[in-house]
Amino acid sequence: MPKQEMVTIYVMGKAYKVPKDLTIMDAMEYAGYQFIRGCGCRGGFCGACGTIYRTRDSYKLKVGLACQTVIEDGMYLTQLPFFPANKATYNIRKIRPTTQTLVKFYPEIMRCISCNACTKICPQDIDVMSYINAAIKGDNEAVADMSFDCIMCGLCASRCPAEIVHYNVALLARRITGSKIHKRSSHLKERLKEIRERKFDKDIERLMKSSEQELSKMYYDKKIRDIEPR
Amino acid sequence: MYPEYMLESIKRLKATRKERMEQKFPMRTPKQKEELLKGFHPDYIASSMRTLKVGPNKGDKTPHELANLLEAYPVLDLSKLDLSRPDRDVDVLIIGGGGAGASAALVAHKAGANVLVVTKLRIGDANTRMAQGGIQAADKQNDSPVRHYLDVMGGGHFKNVPELVRALVLDAPGVVAWLEELGVMFDKEPDGTMITIHGGGTSRKRMHAARDYTGAEIMRVLQDELLNRDIPRVEFAGATELLTDGNGGVSGAVLVNLETGEKLVVRAKTTILATGGCGRLHIQGFPCTNHYGATADGLVLAYRAGAKLAFMDTIQYHPTGVAYPEQIVGLLVTEKVRSIGAHLVNLQGNRFIYELESRDITASAIIRECKERNNGVQTPTGRFGVWLDTPLIEILKGAGTVKKSLPAMHHQFERFGIIMDKEPILTYPTQHYQNGGILINDRAETGLRNLYAAGEVAGGIHGRNRLMGNSLLGILVFGRRAGNTAAKAAKAIKQKPKIGLGHIEPFVAELKKAKIPEGRKSPMLLPDYRRPEMRRPYAFLTQ
Numbered sequence: 001m002p003k004q005e006m007v008t009i010y011v012m013g014k015a016y017k018v019p020k021d022l023t024i025m026d027a028m029e030y031a032g033y034q035f036i037r038g039c040g041c042r043g044g045f046c047g048a049c050g051t052i053y054r055t056r057d058s059y060k061l062k063v064g065l066a067c068q069t070v071i072e073d074g075m076y077l078t079q080l081p082f083f084p085a086n087k088a089t090y091n092i093r094k095i096r097p098t099t100q101t102l103v104k105f106y107p108e109i110m111r112c113i114s115c116n117a118c119t120k121i122c123p124q125d126i127d128v129m130s131y132i133n134a135a136i137k138g139d140n141e142a143v144a145d146m147s148f149d150c151i152m153c154g155l156c157a158s159r160c161p162a163e164i165v166h167y168n169v170a171l172l173a174r175r176i177t178g179s180k181i182h183k184r185s186s187h188l189k190e191r192l193k194e195i196r197e198r199k200f201d202k203d204i205e206r207l208m209k210s211s212e213q214e215l216s217k218m219y220y221d222k223k224i225r226d227i228e229p230r
Numbered sequence: 231m232y233p234e235y236m237l238e239s240i241k242r243l244k245a246t247r248k249e250r251m252e253q254k255f256p257m258r259t260p261k262q263k264e265e266l267l268k269g270f271h272p273d274y275i276a277s278s279m280r281t282l283k284v285g286p287n288k289g290d291k292t293p294h295e296l297a298n299l300l301e302a303y304p305v306l307d308l309s310k311l312d313l314s315r316p317d318r319d320v321d322v323l324i325i326g327g328g329g330a331g332a333s334a335a336l337v338a339h340k341a342g343a344n345v346l347v348v349t350k351l352r353i354g355d356a357n358t359r360m361a362q363g364g365i366q367a368a369d370k371q372n373d374s375p376v377r378h379y380l381d382v383m384g385g386g387h388f389k390n391v392p393e394l395v396r397a398l399v400l401d402a403p404g405v406v407a408w409l410e411e412l413g414v415m416f417d418k419e420p421d422g423t424m425i426t427i428h429g430g431g432t433s434r435k436r437m438h439a440a441r442d443y444t445g446a447e448i449m450r451v452l453q454d455e456l457l458n459r460d461i462p463r464v465e466f467a468g469a470t471e472l473l474t475d476g477n478g479g480v481s482g483a484v485l486v487n488l489e490t491g492e493k494l495v496v497r498a499k500t501t502i503l504a505t506g507g508c509g510r511l512h513i514q515g516f517p518c519t520n521h522y523g524a525t526a527d528g529l530v531l532a533y534r535a536g537a538k539l540a541f542m543d544t545i546q547y548h549p550t551g552v553a554y555p556e557q558i559v560g561l562l563v564t565e566k567v568r569s570i571g572a573h574l575v576n577l578q579g580n581r582f583i584y585e586l587e588s589r590d591i592t593a594s595a596i597i598r599e600c601k602e603r604n605n606g607v608q609t610p611t612g613r614f615g616v617w618l619d620t621p622l623i624e625i626l627k628g629a630g631t632v633k634k635s636l637p638a639m640h641h642q643f644e645r646f647g648i649i650m651d652k653e654p655i656l657t658y659p660t661q662h663y664q665n666g667g668i669l670i671n672d673r674a675e676t677g678l679r680n681l682y683a684a685g686e687v688a689g690g691i692h693g694r695n696r697l698m699g700n701s702l703l704g705i706l707v708f709g710r711r712a713g714n715t716a717a718k719a720a721k722a723i724k725q726k727p728k729i730g731l732g733h734i735e736p737f738v739a740e741l742k743k744a745k746i747p748e749g750r751k752s753p754m755l756l757p758d759y760r761r762p763e764m765r766r767p768y769a770f771l772t773q
Contacts (some may be wrong), residue, residue: 004572005687021556026759030760030761031759032764034760034768035488035756035771036466036768036770037466040355040521040522041360041521041522042521042522043360043562044441044561044638044641045253045359045445045446045638045644046355046359046360047356048352060741065339066376068557068642068645069645070646072443075286087454088392088458088459090458091458092412092455092458093411093670094769097584102512105716125641144415148442148443148447148637150640151446152450159588169456171450171451174413174415174447175413175451175454176413177413177415178413178415178416178451179410179412179413182415182416183408183420183421183422184422185369185423185424186421186422186423187369187423188367188369188406188407188410188424189404189407190405191368191369191370192404192407194404195375195400195404199399200375200376202377203374203376204379204396204400205378207376207380208393208395209384212388216384217387218278219380219383219388224376224380225377225380225381225384225433226433227433228372228428228433228434228435230428230571230586
């Protein structure tokens, strides 16, 4: 085996030599860290491992998910696994959405000073400031659409001088959009009625009583189980 | 960015694209399927499993990695623990804060029960959050729950427990409607019609999605609802043992605070296990798609208390895990990529299997292509994989489809310089799902009184192979059923139950009799990925 090339990373200021090309998460584990906080799905979906770092020769603050970001030599990092967040309480069924709904539950969005720090720090590359703008205007659907990739890591909230918790505003907007703005499915309602009327019970009962051989025959019979084209 | 030598194979893939688009690829016959499975599916490697010597499934086969946890001594010695003053007294204790636990909590809470949700990480830290492709429900005119039933049974090789499949397919439309009402943003046409697609083994397009964040979208809504209703919850508390009443019933659990090591004794009239799967055991050394916490804890706890498990000799390997780049090897490339048109293509640029066969068949075909036929593409680290021709989606469904329908995937590869709407991606099977689990009935009851199970930890629903989109569905169908049954059962229990650890001693005696090595401990709670010389027990186990 060729000798592994090593680089130095600084975890909360402390230097560790770790193999090059690892993700931040793998590198920290290599160094000996055991994760309880700061590690979740390890696949970029859960927002547990938001990490802030700087690299040599740059004043810029960078950000990434520890499970998805490859280390660089001289990387100077800290994780931010949790950030205290304000969350409004509501009964989604009772909300009748207007342009004022988001402002009503999260009045602090009006304090946005358009500094764009939220957008700059988002590891999902979401244009956070724009959706807060849309929230101020009361456009629930636009907020929902723009924020859809949010994994609720909380980094935006950590940087906001107006103390907005962006991801909770977006979550409310999406729930309003999903339940009140998008049309409900009529075919779904019809199917529920048929199920209540027990339309399928007999046929399912029959299948439940069928032997493996009988089921297999039906399963492979193109007349009984034809396949809708892709 | 792909190394130079891999670009050769990509050239061949591009050259055959037009021809492949015309090609009709037949489904495998039952006989061909059997040959593929027996020859190449990892479950059929006899040496990968062993026969259990101890416990309710004595005599059954299961992978070594799981057997090592089932046949193991308690990770914490609780014999000196004071059980006379429980820290919490509840109607329904729910262990696990993923989709099954959250839905069970919402339903039980609504039924008036005093509920406590405990989880070893954060609420919402679960495989649910990582499910991308969709959730099945037969709610279209050309479809029916009867069809869904037959598809599920075929996928599971007709071994599934019938009453569980009935519950699954008949509850499905109701589950989707419930989510819709809670505000889950399903992909829809402007008139409200659900946009549905195929999954492997479906005869109708019944996969409902929320872009490729389906599970994440469902989880963040359920989580929000738990908070809105202020349902009591404890995070970073791992269950190490169930409590039993000395009379064959379960009556709570002992938890350990992962940050401080403090123990928490919860007495409960009913207990729901919603602890998820076992991907982090890395069966046969496979990488996995699973959450950090997927360590089979619920199986261990229930097994020790005497609950029977089902189908524990079958693990689902998702056909398309990432094979390159190395940093994200094993992560999921959702089946949706194939549902919307991508071909599986080998080193030579040829297709070798119909892309929407059920997962066990497709995974076996990929393994055959790489291992037997030497048609796999080798990565710089020595792995093999086959291409998923993702740019084809743009040709079939229009420019921009990849970014619109698969934003999470696109973003994930983009981070490593691979633009998947322009270049194909390399994939290989990865450990994905535990097909079996604690055997339940259609009320989510286990074999033990007052113990319920829901989600991936429960077994019997999917038989020997689960279809895409039936895990998110199963999680919610049986989560809701468990919440409902447990709340009702708790109401009928008037007195606080007895609590004890009486089931441990005879189990330990059995272990000793079977000469199980004393160092073998479980549950695992969290995996250990430090380099070998740095590994030692977690602090919360020694505090």
